[in-house]
Amino acid sequence: MSTLTTEDRAGRLPAEPPGRGRGRGRSRWGRWLTGWAFVLPAVALFLLMGVYTIGTGLALSLAKWNGLTPEWIWVGFQNYLDLLYADPVLAPELRRAAWNTLQVMVAVPALTVAISLPLAVALNSVRRLRGLLRSVYFLPYVTTGIAVYYAWRYVLEPDGAINVLLGSVGLGSLSQPQGFLGNPDTALPTLIVVLVWSSVPVATLLYLSGLQAIDPNVIEAAHIDGASPRQVLRRIVWPLLTPLTAAIVLLGVRDALHGFQIFLIMTNGGPGGHTDVLGLQVYRLSFMKELAQTLGMASALGWMLFAGALLLTLVNARLLRRIR
């Protein structure tokens, strides 16, 4: 969550070595051993779960394997090339998934900011019910998962609540007889709406905390100088919230790159690949190809997603520094 500000955190680690043991005359080695003993469980767990997995993942991305045969067939960077352009079946599929991912990556953060900022400003302006509303807004975040996605599937069914609602308010022409997830044209936009619905809570919460941290005197002074509320919002509030906006956008972009749970659960990429995304492709190449030798490609694609996220984070940090 906190990739943006990790460098600020360096300051939180005490820069000076903590004071030497007084009175008890502990040796330097003693202190070192104590330190290592405290981090041992975490390091051991990482050596077990982390080193092997990262190592295997990297190595596997250079090989062909179906998960059963004893031998890996080393192919160098062929997996990466296959994914990018060489494989006549997979590469186009992947391009489509990349295009869908890109749409999610742009639409979800943009809509999230567009909804949660006004919502936070409105929430900050009321006193009564603020606590209650904040709790209600937060529910989609804590419940994120299969249960809520199934509830959405239920209301999005062909004879589900949303179609009925549209019909009853005279917007029957907008209803989807095949269901919103069954129609190739509406499936992806519908998933984007659900994703925005799940990401608004955290964004609103962050904006609210940001708004509450703004010195009221600054706003007051601007009002006295004759600034209209809209000018205050545009010239003072928005710039002060920029770091938060950057964090929200970054979180959204990373979720779009890595997240595929909602796609797996609600459409599994359908209808006809219209909601296929890159994360889902990795999942399928990893677990759904039976005996085909796709595990190496799954790994290669996974590392490409890792590189993509890293790159985006660096770009974001650079931009943010320039703004500051």
Next chain:
Amino acid sequence: MIGSRIVKTVARTALVAYALISLYPFLWMLSGAFKTREEILRSGNLIPDAPTLDTLLTTWSRLHFFDYFLNSLQVTGLTVAGVLVVYSLASYAFAVLDFPGRKALFWFFVSLLFVPGITVLLPVVILEKNLGILGSHLGLVLPFVNGTAPLTVLLLTNGFSGIPRELREAARADGAREFRIFWSVYLPLARPTLITVAVLTAVPTWNEYVLTRVSLNDPSLYTLPLGLETLLSGNVPHYNEVMAASLIIVIPVIALFLLLQRYFVNGLVGAVKG
């Protein structure tokens, strides 16, 4: 004057409208869980014509959701316990102890934040197959604990660093050993951070679906999300039971959230803003 009143009305209307949007799927989840199989096919009313508890009871007992609930409780409980033990020790060392590699190790754990879950999902499964723990609850708990490392280390190291050093020196002067200082001075004082870490671990673990899906084969070990999935994978899904099962999943999480709300809020704001 009139202008500001209009603005206020608009703001309030928007707030209420969004509250309804937020609640929308939950309302239908609640509604569906109290309908019979016939009614869920027949009627699209939000308020059930003849509300019944049978659907929830059937789901809870005959469809084994009680068992799934216990499994989920076990996996989530062990994960939270593991996270608290392993990373409070490590974070204490990062925050207050002095040893070579302290900074490098801290940064290393934090930088794991960049490794996406999907990238290591397959290697984790391969590893667990080799270790013979694939398909067991232990096989879920270990990667879950390891996966929380970056965020947890960040939050806990921050929490421990905020505790005044004089307390440690005083305990030291009284002859307390390092572990005793950690246990009796630092842990109690860091309680809010520990609770934050616990809830931020518990909720995603409770809802986890992907690793659980590709790991577990034995239905007697299924957690709630997998149990829910089996209801919809049949030929004719009974949405009333699906919604009842969904309700069983979300109610504990919502209760936890309402009880410990400020820890969620502090944790998330703290994690992003540093």
